[in-house]
Amino acid sequence: MTGGVSALVLIDAFRMGGAETLLAPMIVASRDTDVSMDVVSISPSEWNSEKTMTILAEAGIPTRSLGIRRLLDPVALPRLVRTIREGQYDVVHAHLEMAMTLAVPAAALAGRPSVCTFHHVARPLEGRAAWRERLAVEAATRSRRALFVSEASRRSFAENYRPKGMPANWEVMHNGIDIANFSPGQADPQVRRELAGGGDSLIAVLPAAFRDFKGIPVAIRAWPAVIEKFPSAVLALTGGGELEGELRQLVADLGLNESVNFVGVRTDMPEVYRAADVVVLPSTHGENLPTVLIESSATACAIAASRIGGIPDIVLDGETGLLFEAGSVEGFADTVCRLLGDAELRRRLGVAASERARSEFSATAWLARLRTTYLEAMGDRR
Known part of the structure; x- marks a missing residue:
């Protein structure tokens, strides 16, 4: 040719x-x-x-x-x-x-x-x-x-x-x-209400299929420590799958029904990312290059994710997001609390993440x- x-x-x-x-x-x-x-x-x-x-x-x-x-x-x-x-x-x-x-x-x-x-x-x-x-x-x-x-x-x-x-x-x-649809922008108030269960809260979105290697129980077990510092904070579990029953039971056992929401599989993920204060992915193993972290980076989300697999290829610790050790409940809670408590840090990481998503991913x-x-x-x- x-x-x-x-x-x-x-x-x-x-x-x-x-x-x-x-x-x-x-x-x-x-x-x-x-x-x-x-x-x-x-x-x-x-x-x-x-x-x-x-x-x-x-x-x-x-x-x-x-x-x-x-x-x-x-x-x-x-x-x-x-x-x-x-x-x-x-x-x-x-x-x-x-x-x-x-x-x-x-x-x-x-x-x-x-x-x-x-x-x-x-x-x-x-x-x-x-x-x-x-x-x-x-x-x-x-x-x-x-x-x-x-x-x-x-x-x-x-x-x-x-x-x-x-x-x-x-x-x-x-x-x-x-990434054409995953651009930074204003949050839709209706979407924020749906994720937060109706309240005006700080929102951490966990976008993942309910599978064992996604580490969702780590996030749920860490959530009591998060709401101790941020009582109105909500964890929005965005997805579905075979483990949903077990996850709902864990939420109930820990008394978290008011602060952990199961929002189902969404078809409006750009709006979900824009509505999030933080996006979290606590995977424990098996991750290669998770698309949700590229999407959320492109929308200028602040990200907290585990240091496992190919996640550090996407999230540069301290530059485009924050990383914690895989499987660490304490690490997850500390990292999420750091982001929820510092709006300027969230903004800075989000801007850098969006720029890198466009140039690299x-x-x-x-x-x-x-x-x-x-x-x-x-x-x-x-």
Whole structure:
């Protein structure tokens, strides 16, 4: 493609997940550049998520599925090599393990460079899952760039697969999201009333699915110490999930029904962030690059979050938010109280967070970094 870059973006399947839903803002951002992207799934179309396909269709993104069901399918490599050659792509960018395991050798056979992106923090695996991930790591290490969306992700893969030294082509490249709607602004009084349960209170919003690694019980157990200093403060649990019954019982057991509100899954998250005095995320493990912290940063929220996984990639302690030790009830309470008691600190952190979200975590910034990586990978072929 003269004067630009043509990329084949490969993914395992259009399932409902973080990597899959990030495709839309990335490809939309490419429309204002000289990078063109075609997105193709390795797997059969019946494996696709209807919700993900709707998101892509609404963004005007055409898709294809190659119908490959397993890594050892004899048609897999020939079909992928043919796809690369027929599309005359300059570079192949694979997301997730099956895609990169096939993409790296296929791109080499087609005479094209490949780039791979890992989207999770590695954890110990067994059986076929361990075998599949090891194959993907070996393939990605042979590509021009193996990208990890957080330092925690890169470090975890090094500990599991390269304990004697990290390969030179392993790099951190943060994802970006569409932050157009997540701009600073005045809080909607109605939304504040909904979060606070009707009162005029200081509000800490915890935006997370009710899952074990989100650390929501840490926030609930810390809340008595918070309301001891700020009696009208409210913790608004924004989300839902299988642990809701247990969390409601914990709130009742601690006598917190008046100061901890379950506000459900919201479709107006920009307004929720603008209505919050503080956004909290007390995750205990498993976090890579939580989107809610990018969104809330973009809206200039003051953030208190645990120092775990990829959270420190987003929240620079003392600069764009405050961090506390994961699992620490006392740390959570002290950090939230510090923010609730200092409006100027909240303002300063929020302004810095919003600026950094736009320069580092927008889809536009992500696409610019990818373009540079693609050109470097192409090298003399350009």
